[in-house]
Amino acid sequence: MQKILSLFLFLLSLIGSGNLFAQEIRDTRKAEFSVRATATVTDNLQMLTIRNLDLINPVVIDNTVNVSPITSSFAGMFRINGNPGARVRITFLQNEVLKEQTEQMGEVLAQYLVSGAEIDAQFQSTLLDVGEGNFRLSEDGVFFIWLGANLDLSKATPGVYLSEFIIEMEYI
Incomplete structure (x- = not known):
């Protein structure tokens, strides 16, 4: 563009x-x-946060926290706005090791999960299981994605763990 x-x-x-x-x-x-020039300029993709991913309230079972992007009410929710019917590629980092920020002693293994659908129907969304997916925006130019995570807390120590989850979107 x-x-x-x-x-x-x-x-x-x-x-x-x-x-x-x-x-x-x-x-x-x-x-x-005489010269006549035309150009088609497409709109940028826009992503709006509807609900943040909640990793505080889910129950810890066997040193793990599991938030499914398809079934959990703790999953983050986002709305992508763009050109109606356009094809979009979504790419994201699937795995990350989070280090405790103060003493650097503990670590949390994070696996991020993303699902998506043309309509606001989390339970009908499709899982992106390889860190990338190609989708078509709806006739209204929208697409919904849900963000979940599986956290392995077995090597965690008390402290602060920070992550900056990045998702990339582009027209294809």
Whole structure:
């Protein structure tokens, strides 16, 4: 899109108001020409947070916390807005080791899980099990995703653990 927009602006600067007319050439010869340029500029994808991922309230069982993106009410929820019917690639980091921030003694193994659907129907969403997926935005230009996680707390010590989950989206 950046290249299309740059090309469009370049052509627009060349043609001014859309046309170049009556350019004088040496020896009183005249040349007249017209150029028409068009460009399609697509909107950016926008992701809105509807609900944050809750990793505090789920029950810890056998040193693990499991939040399913498909079935858990603790899953984070996001809405992607873009061009109606457009194809989108979603990419995210599946696994991360979180280190305790103060003493660096403990660690939490995090596995992130993402599911998605064209409508706001978490239980009908499709799991992205390889860290990437291609989807089509709905006729209204929306797509919903849910974020879950499995945390292994067996090597955790009391402290602060920070993560910056990143999801990338692009038109394809």
